[in-house]
């Protein structure tokens with residue numbers, strides 16, 4: 001991979017943030033109006049803090065399925081799922097497991113202390129650190145758009161009212177060595193995030209994320225376009241604009257399609273397990289999202305999520321109906337009914353019943 005391949009996604013340094021604020025704001029606005037993706041370096045989060053979060057993530061995913069299943073995904077984007085997130089762009093479940101955590105209303109959703117000691121305080125600490133960094137970046141966006149500085153931070157940050165919807169998602173993409181997958185299987189199928197701003201942490205060498213800049217039309221999945229890989233570096237945070245900020249900025253900031261492919265047979269170096277951690281800054285449930293030019297009608301954070309979930313469910317149902325009417329002539333698994341890859345079934349891996357109620 002030449003370094004040119006990575007130039008589409010610019011790296012922005014936050015060094016000397018206070019003194020360089022105007023310059024950084026311009027760089028963030030340029031990246032977000034053109035590409036929708038950028039990486040951050042010199043961001044101030046210590047490598048030890050990131051490594052510690054990944055260590056707890058690995059410990060969580062190493063627990064038995066019985067223990068992880070004690071906190072199953074609920075309808076509010078919290079909890080554990082395995083091979084259950086169906087993307088409308090593919091109709092198959094992502095080949096991954098994830099654990100989603102939030103600041104508020106998490107009663108009964110944290111793993112028990114005897115199952116995984118210190119998980120809750122460690123994850124709450126990490127969420128707070130990432131949210132704090134997000135605030136800096138979201139303030140720059142407000143400034144760049146000529147809005148009151150606290151527009152997006154007041155709109156997303158937990159204030160003790162318990163209406164935060166921001167989510168930390170721990171992701172584990174399984175080892176694919178020696179396994180065959182059909183052409184329509186993905187570690188994460190093409191999608192755009194539903195949130196305001198996503199911050200994604202990766203491990204050195206555990207790549208696979210690709211972005212499709214310039215392609216965001218709600219309901220259109222950006223297939224067959226030009227995809228650019230994003231380098232996996234543990235010292236850089238990958239950031240992207242989500243659908244909420246695109247709407248809140250009257251489409252000036254772009255929510256961009258991205259995906260994670262299943263490593264090909266010849267990519268032996270990429271076939272090991274991949275871990276990543278995403279923090280989704282979501283609009284609070286009661287906050288009203290509307291751009292300065294009122295391009296779209298007002299919508300609350302809660303309504304936004306409900307509509308996005310309903311749109312995904314409809315797209316999945318349509319894909320399933322279409323697949324069943326053409327199944328006799330297509331050599332493909334029925335959409336929205338993920339087929340267990342033969343080799344995964346052969347080694348007895350569990351495939352959870354599908355659920356589509358996952359945001360982003």
Ligand SMILES: O=C(O)CCC(=O)C(=O)O
Pocket residue numbers: 169171188193200209258259260276277278360
């Ligand atoms: O793991 C990754 O690299 C991307 C994950 C992602 O896009 C998501 O969870 O929304």
Ligand SMILES: [Fe+2]
Pocket residue numbers: 191192193258360
């Ligand atoms: Fe995403």
